[in-house]
Amino acid sequence: MDIELLVLLAMLGVFLIGNLLLKLPVSLSMILGAVAGALVAGEGVPIRHLFEGCFTYVDTILIISTAMLFMTAIQRSGALEALNALIVTKFYKVPALMLILLMFIVMFPGMITGSSTAAVLSAGAIVAPILLKIGIPKARAGAILAVGAIMGMAAPPVNIPAMLIAGGVDMPYIGFEGPLFLITIPCAIFTVLFLGLKYCKNLDIEELKKDLDMEVGKKYGFKLYIPILLLVVLLVLTRAVPKIMPQLGTPLIFLLCAVVAVFTGRRFNAWEGGLEAMDTTIPVLAKLMGVGMFIQILTLTGARGYIVVSCLGWGLVALYIAICTIMPGFGAVSSYGAASVMGVPFLLVLLDTGDQITIAALLSFICCLGDLMPPTALAGNYAAQIVGLKYKPVLKHCVIPFLVCIALAVIYLLNSKYMGFLTR
Amino acid sequence: MLFLKYVYLAIVALLLALILTNMFKKDKFLYQLDAALVIIPLILRLLLIK
Numbered sequence: 001m002d003i004e005l006l007v008l009l010a011m012l013g014v015f016l017i018g019n020l021l022l023k024l025p026v027s028l029s030m031i032l033g034a035v036a037g038a039l040v041a042g043e044g045v046p047i048r049h050l051f052e053g054c055f056t057y058v059d060t061i062l063i064i065s066t067a068m069l070f071m072t073a074i075q076r077s078g079a080l081e082a083l084n085a086l087i088v089t090k091f092y093k094v095p096a097l098m099l100i101l102l103m104f105i106v107m108f109p110g111m112i113t114g115s116s117t118a119a120v121l122s123a124g125a126i127v128a129p130i131l132l133k134i135g136i137p138k139a140r141a142g143a144i145l146a147v148g149a150i151m152g153m154a155a156p157p158v159n160i161p162a163m164l165i166a167g168g169v170d171m172p173y174i175g176f177e178g179p180l181f182l183i184t185i186p187c188a189i190f191t192v193l194f195l196g197l198k199y200c201k202n203l204d205i206e207e208l209k210k211d212l213d214m215e216v217g218k219k220y221g222f223k224l225y226i227p228i229l230l231l232v233v234l235l236v237l238t239r240a241v242p243k244i245m246p247q248l249g250t251p252l253i254f255l256l257c258a259v260v261a262v263f264t265g266r267r268f269n270a271w272e273g274g275l276e277a278m279d280t281t282i283p284v285l286a287k288l289m290g291v292g293m294f295i296q297i298l299t300l301t302g303a304r305g306y307i308v309v310s311c312l313g314w315g316l317v318a319l320y321i322a323i324c325t326i327m328p329g330f331g332a333v334s335s336y337g338a339a340s341v342m343g344v345p346f347l348l349v350l351l352d353t354g355d356q357i358t359i360a361a362l363l364s365f366i367c368c369l370g371d372l373m374p375p376t377a378l379a380g381n382y383a384a385q386i387v388g389l390k391y392k393p394v395l396k397h398c399v400i401p402f403l404v405c406i407a408l409a410v411i412y413l414l415n416s417k418y419m420g421f422l423t424r
Numbered sequence: 425m426l427f428l429k430y431v432y433l434a435i436v437a438l439l440l441a442l443i444l445t446n447m448f449k450k451d452k453f454l455y456q457l458d459a460a461l462v463i464i465p466l467i468l469r470l471l472l473i474k
Contacts, residue, residue: 025454027461054465055474061462062432065439249428251435275449278442286458289465 003041004306011037011294011303015337025283026334030290034297041301053296057288060163064288065281066254067113067158070231072277073258075122077265079224080105082217084126088208095134095200096193102127103148103192107184110152112231112254114160115284116371116379119149120386128386129211135199138387143397144195145383146372147405151188153379154368156180157235157250160288161339162364168295168344171360178422179361183405183412191401220265227261291340298341307345319349320413323366324406331370339367354416357423362413369405372398436470 014036018029034053038046074080084105091098106127110119124145131141153159156177166173217224234253237245248256262270298304311319323346330338343363350359371379377391380398384391412419440463447459468474 025458027458028454031461051464051468051474054461055468058465058469061465062435062439066435249432252428252431255435274438274442275446278439279446279450282443282446282455282459282462285462289461 002306004301004303007037007041007301008298008303008306010040011297012341015294019334025286026337027283027286027290030287030294030337034290034293037297037301037303041303043297043300046297046300049296049300050293053293054289056167056292056295057163060160060167060288061285062251063158063254064114064160064284065278066251066258068115068118068277068281069274070227070254070258070261071109071113071118071122072273073261073268073270074227074265076268076273077224077227077261078213078216078220079228079261079265080108080123080126081213082220082224082265084130085209085212085214085217088130088212089205089214092203092205092208095203096197099192099196099200100189102130103144103151103188106145106148107152107155107188110149111155112158113281114153114158114163115281116146116149116153116368117284117382118280119152120145120379120382121280124149124383125386130208131196132387133208133211134196134203136196137199138389139393140195140199140397142380142383142387142389142394143401144192145386146377146380146394146398147191147401148188149379149383150368150371151184151191153371154180154365155184155188159361159364159368161335161343161367162361164288164291164336164339165343165347165360165364165367168340169347169360171356175357175423176361176364179358179412179419180365182419182422183362183365183409187401187405187408190404194401195397216266223264226264227257230260231257287334287336291334291336294337295340295344304345307341308348311345311349316353319346320410322346323363323413324410327363327366328370328402328406329373331367331373335367335370338370339364343367350413354413354418355420355423358416358419359413362409362416366406366409369402372402433470433472436466440466440470 011033015029015033018024018032019026035045087098087101106119106123109122110116128141128145131144159180162176163173238247327338327342330342347360347363380394381391384394443459443463447456
């Protein structure tokens with residue numbers, strides 16, 4: 001048996017034992033796996049490499065943390081609740097459009113933070129009562145929240161698996177917006193209409209209003225939305241006119257908009273908000289640290305190269321089957337782990353088959369779908385909790401949207417060479 | 425831009441303060457371990473060591 005294969009098996013084995021049997025956090029399990037791999041390869045405990053691995057995702061950490069501060073700020077200011085109320089009262093006569101817009105609200109925190117958990121727990125919790133009031137059964141509403149949160153996690157501007165895959169091959173995280181929008185938006189629209197539209201007949205707006213916070217929108221008016229608009233304007237301007245607009249960087253933009261949100265809506269304690277935001281973010285950040293160390297040791301020991309060379313021997317058909325099955329399946333442990341362990345080698349194998357950024361974006365999208373996989377199923381379990389069910393009935397309704405998402409991703413992957421214009 | 429460098433160091437310091445406060449507030453060992461893990465690169469970055 002090749003030593004690289006032995007190292008890989010040791011790393012995955014220790015990781016799985018740590019995470020599934022000993023119930024250790026993903027971060028710690030990944031570090032233990034990395035150390036085990038280094039020991040098997042005869043490298044001892046390579047402290048320098050473990051620290052190097054820590055630094056792989058420092059920029060990503062800044063983006064996620066500041067995005068979470070922004071998300072908490074607009075949630076506490078009342079902007080999300082006001083937006084919810086606005087959509088329902090304006091569009092209840094056009095249920096399809098109303099559902100699509102509600103789906104975008106579920107997606108929004110995921111888009112900004114790159115975390116499906118953040119999407120379910122913030123916007124999901126706000127939208128869920130409306131979906132139930134409309135008459136959508138609990139299991140279907142849970143499925144809408146779960147898939148919506150995952151579409152948000154995969155949608156730009158922040159897609160962490162895409163950052164992990166790009167970081168793994170030294171590709172800048174630039175140009176991912178087009179392909180990611182092209183895959184996430186149609187899938188999100190299909191999911192919400194497929195699961196919810198038939199229940200949206202003859203809506204009683206007065207009944208719906210009972211579950212909406214109508215006051216916050218009336219009290220603060222347009223200025224509630226200023227932080228969200230400012231965010232969009234700054235993100236677009238820095239890309240559209242880079243020579244005129246100073247490159248502030250995504251973390252600073254998020255932080256500026258979070259500060260603005262403190263003054264545009266309901267008053268809240270900014271420090272307390274910041275603590276709450278970081279409380280939910282720390283486990284995600286630690287996971288990134290673990291992933292960074294894991295990849296560093298995979299590279300140091302040659303196990304990563306071994307995966308790529310082995311994949312090359314499989315042939316393309318087997319590779320595409322693995323992409324559709326093993327990659328989302330690995331999400332049962334961690335979608336970030338899937339991106340780093342499987343996504344990077346798969347991208348290296350597929351580099352010559354089409355547009356590289358599009359391929360990386362689509363692989364990251366498939367990794368994100370892993371957040372639906374039991375037993376971990378972060379997005380799914382939280383969504384089920386919010387609608388007051390166990391995950392099993394919710395998962396049943398996620399199957400068809402999941403298959404449609406995978407099918408669309410494969411169609412795009414096979415045609416990625418025609419999609420290069422989206423990345424410029 | 426030199427100015428932005430100091431702005432970003434301030435952002436790192438803010439995040440460090442928030443993470444440290446959360447770490448000392450919670451009494452769950454594994455959570456504290458996660459927080460300590462995140463703190464390491466941030467401290468090194470703040471001190472411009474790496």
